[in-house]
Amino acid sequence: MLMKLTGGKVYDPAHGIDGEVRDLYIRDGRIIAHPHGEAVSVDQEFDCRGKVIMSGAIDMHTHIGGGKVTIARNLLPEDHRNDPVPRSGLKRAGAGHSAASTLTTGYRYAEMGYTAGFEPAVLPINARQAHMEMADVPLLDVGGYVMLGSDDFFLRLLSSGVDQEVINDYVAWTVHSSQCIGIKVVNPGGISAFKFNQRSLDLDEQHQYYGVTPRGILQSLTRAVHELGIPHPLHVHGCNLGVPGNIETTLNTISGVEGLPMHLTHIQFHSYGTEGDRKFSSGAAKIAEALNKNPNITVDVGQILFGQTVTASGDSMRQYANHGHAHPNKWVCMDIECDAGCGVVPFKYRDQNFVNALQWCIGLEIFLLAEDPWRIFLTTDHPNGAPFTTYPHLIRLLMDKTFRNDRLATISPDAAALSTLGSIDREYSLYEIAIMTRAGAARLLGLHDRGHLGAGAAADITVYTEQDDKEAMFTRPDYVFKDGELIVRKGEVVKIVWGNLHTVRPEFDRAGIESRLKPYFDRYHTMAMDNFVIRDWEIEDDGRSQILVHPCRGQA
Amino acid sequence: MCKAIVAINQVTRCAALPLGGQEGDRTASQVAAWISGFPTRVGYLQGFPEYDPYHYGAERLLLEGEADLLVWVSTLSTNPPPETQVPTLVIGRSGMVFSKEPEVFIPVGVPGIDFSGHMYRCDNVVALPLYQLRDGGLPKASNVLKAIEEAMGPESS
Ligand SMILES: [Zn+2]
Numbered sequence: 001m002l003m004k005l006t007g008g009k010v011y012d013p014a015h016g017i018d019g020e021v022r023d024l025y026i027r028d029g030r031i032i033a034h035p036h037g038e039a040v041s042v043d044q045e046f047d048c049r050g051k052v053i054m055s056g057a058i059d060m061h062t063h064i065g066g067g068k069v070t071i072a073r074n075l076l077p078e079d080h081r082n083d084p085v086p087r088s089g090l091k092r093a094g095a096g097h098s099a100a101s102t103l104t105t106g107y108r109y110a111e112m113g114y115t116a117g118f119e120p121a122v123l124p125i126n127a128r129q130a131h132m133e134m135a136d137v138p139l140l141d142v143g144g145y146v147m148l149g150s151d152d153f154f155l156r157l158l159s160s161g162v163d164q165e166v167i168n169d170y171v172a173w174t175v176h177s178s179q180c181i182g183i184k185v186v187n188p189g190g191i192s193a194f195k196f197n198q199r200s201l202d203l204d205e206q207h208q209y210y211g212v213t214p215r216g217i218l219q220s221l222t223r224a225v226h227e228l229g230i231p232h233p234l235h236v237h238g239c240n241l242g243v244p245g246n247i248e249t250t251l252n253t254i255s256g257v258e259g260l261p262m263h264l265t266h267i268q269f270h271s272y273g274t275e276g277d278r279k280f281s282s283g284a285a286k287i288a289e290a291l292n293k294n295p296n297i298t299v300d301v302g303q304i305l306f307g308q309t310v311t312a313s314g315d316s317m318r319q320y321a322n323h324g325h326a327h328p329n330k331w332v333c334m335d336i337e338c339d340a341g342c343g344v345v346p347f348k349y350r351d352q353n354f355v356n357a358l359q360w361c362i363g364l365e366i367f368l369l370a371e372d373p374w375r376i377f378l379t380t381d382h383p384n385g386a387p388f389t390t391y392p393h394l395i396r397l398l399m400d401k402t403f404r405n406d407r408l409a410t411i412s413p414d415a416a417a418l419s420t421l422g423s424i425d426r427e428y429s430l431y432e433i434a435i436m437t438r439a440g441a442a443r444l445l446g447l448h449d450r451g452h453l454g455a456g457a458a459a460d461i462t463v464y465t466e467q468d469d470k471e472a473m474f475t476r477p478d479y480v481f482k483d484g485e486l487i488v489r490k491g492e493v494v495k496i497v498w499g500n501l502h503t504v505r506p507e508f509d510r511a512g513i514e515s516r517l518k519p520y521f522d523r524y525h526t527m528a529m530d531n532f533v534i535r536d537w538e539i540e541d542d543g544r545s546q547i548l549v550h551p552c553r554g555q556a
Numbered sequence: 557m558c559k560a561i562v563a564i565n566q567v568t569r570c571a572a573l574p575l576g577g578q579e580g581d582r583t584a585s586q587v588a589a590w591i592s593g594f595p596t597r598v599g600y601l602q603g604f605p606e607y608d609p610y611h612y613g614a615e616r617l618l619l620e621g622e623a624d625l626l627v628w629v630s631t632l633s634t635n636p637p638p639e640t641q642v643p644t645l646v647i648g649r650s651g652m653v654f655s656k657e658p659e660v661f662i663p664v665g666v667p668g669i670d671f672s673g674h675m676y677r678c679d680n681v682v683a684l685p686l687y688q689l690r691d692g693g694l695p696k697a698s699n700v701l702k703a704i705e706e707a708m709g710p711e712s713s
Contacts, residue, residue, distance in 0.1 A: 067681060069590070070586060070589045070590050073589045073590065073593050073594070074589050074594075074595060077593075077594060077607055079593075080592075080593035080594060080605070080607070081606075081607070084602075084604035084605070084606075085604055086602070086603035086604040087600075087603050087604070088603075093592070093600060093603060093604045093605055094591075094592065094593065094604075094605070095592065095593035095594070095604060095605050096593045099593070100593070101590060101591055101592055101593040101605075102590045102591060103591065125682055126681065126682060126683075128674060128682075128683045128684075128685070129586070129682075129683050132587075132590075132674060132683065133590045136590060136591060194569070195569060196569075197568055197569045320565070334571075334681075335569075335571055336681065337681075337682070526677075526682070527682065527684065531684055531685055534685075535685070537672065538672075538674070538685060541672065
């Protein structure tokens with residue numbers, strides 16, 4: 001079957017195409033070169049004249065699976081009771097505003113033109129649950145970043161001073177076993193330190209039991225990811241999340257990896273100074289300057305937007321420290337196995353609250369001061385800064401200076417007065433939005449056949465009607481295609497398909513590392529090593545999800 | 557107890573490990589939570605999930621005559637369903653013994669023996685893989701449910 005999308009304005013930054021009118025052809029789920037020569041018989045044509053075409057959007061950091069999301073669901077029946085989603089058409093029922101049910105999550109993403117989302121906090125021992133939940137998110141490709149850096153086995157290796165080779169093998173073994181595409185570190189060593197009753201762990205502070213520092217952990221893991229050739233750099237949720245003055249830690253973290261690739265996630269939460277009467281100020285300018293100067297660094301913002309949400313994080317140390325802010329007043333913190341931990345704290349961001357209003361400004365300042373859209377990504381750290389359904393609103397804030405300044409005039413005046421936001425004229429272009437939400441994200445993760453519209457790309461495509469109101473434009477695409485199937489028409493789901501699971505499988509010495517791991521599992525773990533490893537059949541046997549393995553550097 | 561744990565954590569570390577569940581109820585509760593947003597005992601009468609452990613408790617619904625049909629899905633245990641006046645459809649582990657024959661009994665295989673699958677441990681945190689150990693020729697409960705759904709047609713799915 002040959003499909004043709006005729007006459008749309010195409011934004012395809014991976015090929016430098018900035019709003020050119022072009023025809024796109026789709027066959028067998030892939031974009032193909034323009035068929036020439038012999039009589040071309042198009043089976044289905046979509047008139048895209050006057051419309052904007054981009055590849056499907058990719059959310060490179062969104063908490064859509066894993067135990068903590070379901071803890072949040074169980075913790076917040078009011079989140080679901082207040083936002084019921086009746087079944088309609090092809091869509092089954094669901095519920096939820098900030099921690100929506102899995103089916104509803106998939107429908108909402110697709111209806112906004114997203115075709116992939118990556119869960120950034122997969123606990124190795126709980127990876128199976130993350131995959132089971134993500135498998136129940138329809139219409140969306142998924143993948144996970146597996147968390148290391150506070151796990152007992154790694155900290156033992158590091159403190160015993162083993163060769164980097166051994167750490168590399170362990171990192172690779174964990175990516176394979178958990179069926180993930182990247183490595184995440186959350187509050188490096190801090191989740192473990194909290195188990196030993198340390199209440200903070202700054203970059204050069206020692207873990208009292210293992211004697212290692214966050215700096216050492218970051219250096220070891222960035223190097224492992226780099227040497228294994230995993231495309232996505234180490235995904236770092238740094239020390240001291242949310243602490244006023246953490247900008248110094250963040251800047252030292254950037255210089256600490258000595259030029260190796262590193263991704264700093266939800267950077268907004270790590271960009272706080274201590275100036276002013278309230279000892280809380282924006283560090284956005286300094287962070288943006290460091291980002292602009294260090295090409296090895298990428299960031300996603302973790303923008304906050306006002307309203308009720310829930311924060312769900314592996315950072316049990318910082319979540320515990322923030323539990324006093326819980327709204328409504330209930331929360332969960334967990335130490336989990338030898339692995340890590342998690343914390344779930346519901347939260348309401350208020351526009352008249354000085355700190356929240358300044359957080360809103362800081363995120364936007366970082367977006368607008370960062371020069372290279374290929375190295376900054378549009379996220380709210382769903383649901384931590386706001387639910388992902390706010391993305392169209394966030395896009396409008398970035399693209400429309402008047403709209404932004406009107407909003408700025410409504411927030412806490414004390415916060416607005418301390419922010420440079422009102423003096424920033426920049427407006428993001430559609431091309432830059434396409435980079436941040438598509439081409440850049442695909443490049444960052446090593447997804448060769450996603451995030452672009454060239455021949456051979458998977459036909460994940462979104463078609464919008466161009467509008468001045470960018471929030472309206474990005475809320476309701478005209479068409480969304482997933483692997484060549486039309487799944488959304490005029491903002492409504494018209495077909496249910498199941499997405500792929502994106503993974504990488506770096507090469508490593510399995511026998512060598514398993515000879516260390518097997519006795520470790522037998523002695524310390526609550527499950528056998530064999531059961532820890534997630535097999536392909538667990539993902540693929542229901543006939544819905546397919547595992548896609550992307551090459552690491554050096555692999556064919 | 558939760559309050560004691562919270563208080564102790566102000567100065568040192570302390571945690572509780574809640575354990576419980578059997579016959580797959582932890583697993584059912586987890587899946588119900590991610591699919592519907594709520595634990596088990598959810599009603600879909602209004603077209604969307606409503607959580608009400610009292611009103612949607614199966615025992616009460618049967619006792620007070622509010623149910624028209626009991627569908628009993630139980631693939632791990634051979635314990636029979638509660639006896640009731642309403643017609644009963646059992647999709648149950650092969651070998652289930654009934655004191656009152658149900659209207660329909662579809663014997664199915666057991667996950668972890670006849671089929672692969674997943675099951676939560678009693679800590680409600682870690683899910684383990686279940687492996688297929690034999691081919692007993694019995695159908696899988698999920699396939700039986702899918703077939704019933706298909707037979708009822710798209711309007712009722
Ligand atoms: Zn996050």
